[in-house]
Amino acid sequence: MDLITKKDIEELDSIYNTCCISIFIPTHRTGKEVLQRQDVLLLKNQLKEVKAKLEQEELSGQEIEDIVAPIRELMDDSGFWRHRSEGLALFLTDGIFKKYSLPIAFKPLSHVGNSFYLMPLLPIFTGDGSFFVLSLELEKVKLYKQTRYSSTELVIEDVVPSRLEDRVGYDYEQKNLQFRSQQEGHGEATFHGHGAGDRDRKDEIARYFTAIDKGLMTLIADENSPMIVACQDFLFPIYQKANTYTHLLDDHIVCNLSEADESMLQRLAWKKMEPIFDRERKEKKELFKQQNGTGKTSSEIQKVVPAAIDGRVDTLFLQDKEDIRGVYEPKTRHVRVDNALLPSNVSLLNKAAISTFLNGGKVYVTEKENMPDPHAKVNALYRY
Numbered sequence: 001m002d003l004i005t006k007k008d009i010e011e012l013d014s015i016y017n018t019c020c021i022s023i024f025i026p027t028h029r030t031g032k033e034v035l036q037r038q039d040v041l042l043l044k045n046q047l048k049e050v051k052a053k054l055e056q057e058e059l060s061g062q063e064i065e066d067i068v069a070p071i072r073e074l075m076d077d078s079g080f081w082r083h084r085s086e087g088l089a090l091f092l093t094d095g096i097f098k099k100y101s102l103p104i105a106f107k108p109l110s111h112v113g114n115s116f117y118l119m120p121l122l123p124i125f126t127g128d129g130s131f132f133v134l135s136l137e138l139e140k141v142k143l144y145k146q147t148r149y150s151s152t153e154l155v156i157e158d159v160v161p162s163r164l165e166d167r168v169g170y171d172y173e174q175k176n177l178q179f180r181s182q183q184e185g186h187g188e189a190t191f192h193g194h195g196a197g198d199r200d201r202k203d204e205i206a207r208y209f210t211a212i213d214k215g216l217m218t219l220i221a222d223e224n225s226p227m228i229v230a231c232q233d234f235l236f237p238i239y240q241k242a243n244t245y246t247h248l249l250d251d252h253i254v255c256n257l258s259e260a261d262e263s264m265l266q267r268l269a270w271k272k273m274e275p276i277f278d279r280e281r282k283e284k285k286e287l288f289k290q291q292n293g294t295g296k297t298s299s300e301i302q303k304v305v306p307a308a309i310d311g312r313v314d315t316l317f318l319q320d321k322e323d324i325r326g327v328y329e330p331k332t333r334h335v336r337v338d339n340a341l342l343p344s345n346v347s348l349l350n351k352a353a354i355s356t357f358l359n360g361g362k363v364y365v366t367e368k369e370n371m372p373d374p375h376a377k378v379n380a381l382y383r384y
Helices: 006-013 038-055 061-074 119-124 164-166 195-220 232-244 262-290 302-311 346-357
Strands: 016-026 087-093 095-102 109-115 131-136 141-146 153-156 178-181 189-192 225-229 248-253 314-317 325-330 334-340 364-366 378-382
Touching: 006 095, 006 153, 006 164, 006 195, 016 038, 016 061, 038 061, 038 087, 061 087, 087 232, 095 119, 119 346, 119 364, 131 195, 131 262, 131 314, 141 195, 141 262, 164 378, 178 325, 178 334, 195 232, 232 248, 248 262, 262 364, 262 378, 302 325, 302 334, 302 346, 302 378, 314 346, 325 346, 346 378
Parallel strands: 131 225, 225 248, 314 364
Antiparallel strands: 016 087, 016 109, 087 095, 131 141, 141 153, 178 189, 314 378, 325 334
């Protein structure tokens, strides 16, 4: 998987040429789709559309073949198509061919213009805040910094005990109190022994978790990202009592950690985190409605594009599957809206979206019914 950064977006957005080709397709990691080269077929279909658009530019057949040659070579590279992510984004122009295998299932799309079409990339960055996942076992502890599309294991060995035995100083499995938990990471702990022994056992776990929390706080005390714990049910309330991190979620992930790899933990964590990160979108939507008509919002592309370029747009809502074509004149700051796709015009929604994103604003591409003002293709909430 090739992670794409804000810097990559900025560099792609800075490229202007007479022929900039952008292609997006969904891809598959494994399965019959890979064996039957269905992803290659999807790219072939998009390439056909690209060539049809290039023919309208009055280019000869040979000129078109020379332009798209890197894409044809990629289609024949069988090694490239193994172990793809969920989506592929290609950007081709004279002397430049960028390929990004990304964890988002793009809708098949091709675009030819004097700049790259980058709007389908923005969901990777929007509503995708970071969070911590603490994988907690009595024999092992790991901490991850994740987003919806990325995951990094943080080095914590130097600040936390790696297992309960290291904390309590002896092999707890050899104690008279026999302790075991149910399989598959579910259920309550089962103790065999006297009540005092049970309490001792829980106290040992509590001291272990306290040591973990103390070590983690040397790393994340000043963070404000939410943290979720992945552990067996009976361990979570014990960790909650030991925890001092302000942003620990009341919920936790229940799974068999001996079988859950990093990508599985990421998927399970995102199911819990998605509603939390969607709150901001809902709050901005309501704020647009409250401030609509006060001069702090706009649904006119002629006003939104210059405002986005100036960095005035805090949040931009765009209607999915829609576009507005036209031309922006930097010198006069005039926006001309066209009713058709012309060689000279660009996607004004793409222009507004990328400018907003690069200036630190949020961009949401959403269905018509989820727009603050569903009667317009673009809704902008201004910073000032």
